Amino acid sequence: MRRTRLIIGLIVAAAITAPYWLLAPAVAQPKGVVDQELKRGETLRCASTDAMIPSGLAVVLPPKGGKNSLGALNNSFMSGVAVQLNWRDIEPVQGSSDWSRLDGLLAAAESAKKWVQLDVFPGFFSPAWALEGAKTDLFAIMYGPDHGTVARLPMPWDLVYLDRWFAFAKQLGERYGKSPAFRMIAAAGPTSVSEETTLPSSPSAMQKLLHDGYTPDKYLGAWEKVFHVYAEAFPNQCVSLATGKRNIAIVERAMQVFGRRLAIQENDLHAGRAPVEAPDNTEFINSYSGRIITGFEMRGGSRGPIPSKIMGAEGDPPLALRRSIDKGMAPNNIGQHVNYLEIYEGDVLSADMQPVLEYAASLFRQSHPR
Numbered sequence: 001m002r003r004t005r006l007i008i009g010l011i012v013a014a015a016i017t018a019p020y021w022l023l024a025p026a027v028a029q030p031k032g033v034v035d036q037e038l039k040r041g042e043t044l045r046c047a048s049t050d051a052m053i054p055s056g057l058a059v060v061l062p063p064k065g066g067k068n069s070l071g072a073l074n075n076s077f078m079s080g081v082a083v084q085l086n087w088r089d090i091e092p093v094q095g096s097s098d099w100s101r102l103d104g105l106l107a108a109a110e111s112a113k114k115w116v117q118l119d120v121f122p123g124f125f126s127p128a129w130a131l132e133g134a135k136t137d138l139f140a141i142m143y144g145p146d147h148g149t150v151a152r153l154p155m156p157w158d159l160v161y162l163d164r165w166f167a168f169a170k171q172l173g174e175r176y177g178k179s180p181a182f183r184m185i186a187a188a189g190p191t192s193v194s195e196e197t198t199l200p201s202s203p204s205a206m207q208k209l210l211h212d213g214y215t216p217d218k219y220l221g222a223w224e225k226v227f228h229v230y231a232e233a234f235p236n237q238c239v240s241l242a243t244g245k246r247n248i249a250i251v252e253r254a255m256q257v258f259g260r261r262l263a264i265q266e267n268d269l270h271a272g273r274a275p276v277e278a279p280d281n282t283e284f285i286n287s288y289s290g291r292i293i294t295g296f297e298m299r300g301g302s303r304g305p306i307p308s309k310i311m312g313a314e315g316d317p318p319l320a321l322r323r324s325i326d327k328g329m330a331p332n333n334i335g336q337h338v339n340y341l342e343i344y345e346g347d348v349l350s351a352d353m354q355p356v357l358e359y360a361a362s363l364f365r366q367s368h369p370r
């Protein structure tokens with residue numbers, strides 16, 4: 001989510017960071033397990049075959065939804081769609097969920113033979129009922145469309161909040177888990193603005209979190225709970241983790257639980273400069289390409305003077321997008337690149353972007369990773 005990226009690693013880097021070369025390689029599934037999954041009539045697990053791995057270009061549909069989401073989904077250069085939603089918009093009342101947008105998009109994706117990643121945002125965007133009785137505090141939203149708005153954030157480790165989130169996640173898995181289009185779910189819960197592993201980290205926010213009881217063990221423990229719940233609730237899906245090198249301990253724990261079903265991605269791909277820059281995790285994510293599933297989400301759209309400058313070419317949105325694509329698709333030291341790139345709806349619908357999208361799609365056909 002595209003913008004000033006303030007990473008919780010500023011609080012806990014010394015406590016939970018380890019050199020990435022200590023990370024274990026992805027755990028391959030035993031051949032017998034894969035063979036069982038391919039029995040006729042069964043739902044294929046993500047990553048049980050290369051064909052089940054999310055790959056190619058995907059259009060990002062933001063929470064508020066665009067006017068032509070189906071048009072973007074049906075773009076011929078898109079292989080998939082990343083659907084972003086706020087938890088509070090789906091389940092404003094406990095036990096009474098509005099699945100209409102997801103039902104329509106999943107049906108359209110299945111008809112168009114596009115894969116789907118679901119990104120549901122809790123944290124700041126949890127429904128009010130989910131925060132009742134949970135430990136919360138007020139923070140300014142760090143980035144995104146609501147940047148600067150002061151809102152209530154549940155503490156990432158709070159079990160009242162997490163248990164309610166897990167109950168919702170299980171509903172999601174029960175409703176859509178066997179859809180052939182539903183290929184990937186974004187891990188979330190101990191989060192704030194989106195599905196990314198970020199928490200408020202201004203000096204005052206850091207002090208507030210510590211006062212509220214933050215410890216590295218609580219934070220890591222919350223993520224471990226998430227991974228085990230997701231492994232059970234979404235047995236057929238890959239699970240994506242939007243993170244960076246400062247949270248390598250979280251990546252390690254996710255790899256232990258999901259093995260080859262894990263995808264790691266960064267949501268900040270851009271080739272230019274932003275007014276406020278976070279650490280560039282492009283090389284970190286790409287260092288895993290060829291070992292586990294990897295991907296990038298663009299920082300944002302490319303249209304307009306400021307967005308085009310951030311994305312890589314001020315005043316030239318198509319060139320800006322192309323430069324960001326080239327940055328994301330650069331091969332690593334073993335010649336592998338990421339499995340997927342996620343591009344925002346506005347750029348996918350723009351007529352002058354179609355040659356760039358065609359070029360980007362061709363990169364996956366020329367050199368298929370893994």
